[in-house]
Amino acid sequence: MKTKQILLVAIAFICISFSANAQRGVRIGYIDMEYILENVPEYIEASTQLDGKVQRWKADIDKKQQEIDLMKLTLTNERVLLTKELIEEREEEIKIKEDEMITYQQNRFGSGGDLVIQRRQLVQPIQDQVFNIVQEVAEAKKYDFIFDKSADVVMLFAAKRNDISDIVLRSVNRVEKRKEASSKRERKEIEKRDDLSLEEDKEVTQREQENDAKQDAREQIMKDRKRERDSIRAAKKIAYDLRRAELLEARQRTKDSIQAIRNGTPWPPIPPKNKRSKSRGNPP
Secondary structure, eight states: OHHHHHHHHHHHHHHHHHHHTTTTOOOEEEEOHHHHHHTOHHHHHHHHHHHHHHHHHHHHHHHHHHHHHHHHHHHHHHGGGSOHHHHHHHHHHHHHHHHHHHHHHHHHHSTTSHHHHHHHHHHHHHHHHHHHHHHHHHHHHTOSEEEETTSSSOOSOOOGGGBOHHHHHHHHHHHHHHHHOOSHHHHHHHHHHHTSOHHHHHHHHHHHHHHHHHHHHHHHHHHHHHHHHHHHHHHHHHHHHHHHHHHHHHHHHHHHHHHHHHHTOOSSOOOOOOHHHHHTTOOO
């Protein structure tokens, strides 16, 4: 009933404006808030995090339900062995667990629960930003009415030429880019884009994406070359370390032989006799 009332009021208001502005015509535009939200990176990231929380909440509820089911099954199997007082005590414990689970469900997924509150907190800043941008676009483009296609007012037909969602989305993303701009030059480049038409902006965006892709490809080539150079260096270092170890070992053997000759000891050293062989009477 509420939706019909809103629709009737909107239609009546439009009809009045049509008659009052019949000479110049009435400009009507619309946006698709769902489309805008689905293309705002900050919203997508925050929404993904919220979806992760929802999955954890559902897992907690499933775990609580499994505990309750196990308690009920155990009580059913042991009922004949329990006194009336113990049965009532078990049933009371189950009732407490069920009440806790219901309370948890309401706190997470109820009409005033965490999910509703956090979704509102997630959407509200972007909606406020879109609302302000719509006001600016409406004044600049001389629109008389702008509707939200995804809201309660049902649109039976909407010509694509009246869809200003991309214009609003471009402005929303431009605001975020201004916040992220780290230099005056970057901010000036962003401001220049504001004067472009939607088609020109799409062309510039496409060229930027192509340049970014080429840059990513060049960076990947450089990374691959660096990885190859590092691998060659590592192999050379291993070969050098082995060669150095061999030289040091050879040098040490030479020093030991010279010292043995000076001391009058045989070189190389004679290995010790096998005690087991000696015990059998074998010659040394």
